[in-house]
Amino acid sequence: MEVAVLIAQRWIIAALRDRTFFSIAEVNRAIRELLEKLNQRPLRKLKRSRWELYLELDKPNLLPLPEKPYQFAEWRVGLRVNVDYHVEFQTNYYSVPYQLVHQEVDLRATDATVEIFHRHKRVASHLRSLGQHRHVTDSAHMPRSHREHAEWTPSRIIHWARETGPSTAQLVEAIMTERRHPEQGYRACLGILRLSKRYSPERLEKACARALACRSHSYRSVESILKNRLEDQPLPPRNIIPLPRHENLRGSSYFQ
DSSP: OHHHHHHHIIIIIHHHTTOOOSSHHHHHHHHHHHHHHHHHSBOTTTOSBHHHHIIIIIGGGOOOOOSSOOOOOEEEEEEEOOTTSEEEETTEEEEOOGGGTTOEEEEEEOSSEEEEEETTEEEEEEEOOOSSSOEEOOGGGSOGGGGGGGGOOHHHHHHHHHTTOHHHHHHHHHHHHHSSSGGGGHHHHHHHHHHHHHSOHHHHHHHHHHHHHTTOOSHHHHHHHHHTTOTTSOOOOOOOOOOOOOTTOOOGGGGO
């Protein structure tokens, strides 16, 4: 390779160094003329040209070009399947068969598709989502008892939260309202509702009330309150100064 570079520098680049060109096409024509001359020039020891050796040795052994152009792909290895049988890739979530919950899978993504493999066997294939925080779900991956969850709506989740208490329902509603799409808040809301099993519905209701008072509308905030037993602690004083209305103040929605 280094010798080939040296030959090109000596027989082509050096030969053109004093010429002035006014277009790429003109440069290419000059290079092509010198390249043909170089390839037809007999080699000193072999007494044959590079072109003759190519026709004799290289061309008969060339393989045909691939039928399809090379497709670049990204790999993610050792991804953990979430409890909702989805795998996260670049802020989107792709489903796999529910039997693979908590297991490790590998993911291959191209510009158009996302493929998921378990023990080197492909278990799911999806069209790649071009949005953010979207769920791409194949209903065949869901257990029969969970397929009704495909019909989840914000009102249904708020209804479930209301069984714990009004503060829980208000927090769940706030989480979905703050998202650009309510579906983006489903995972956080369901996680909050599951905390009642680990702790108790009474403690969860108090923790949600504290999260609302602190304007911490997230699953992690509620979990932290319960883990540190802060739901019964007095709230710190809040001195809120209302922001003036002005066209230069963009508000929180600007950053979503």
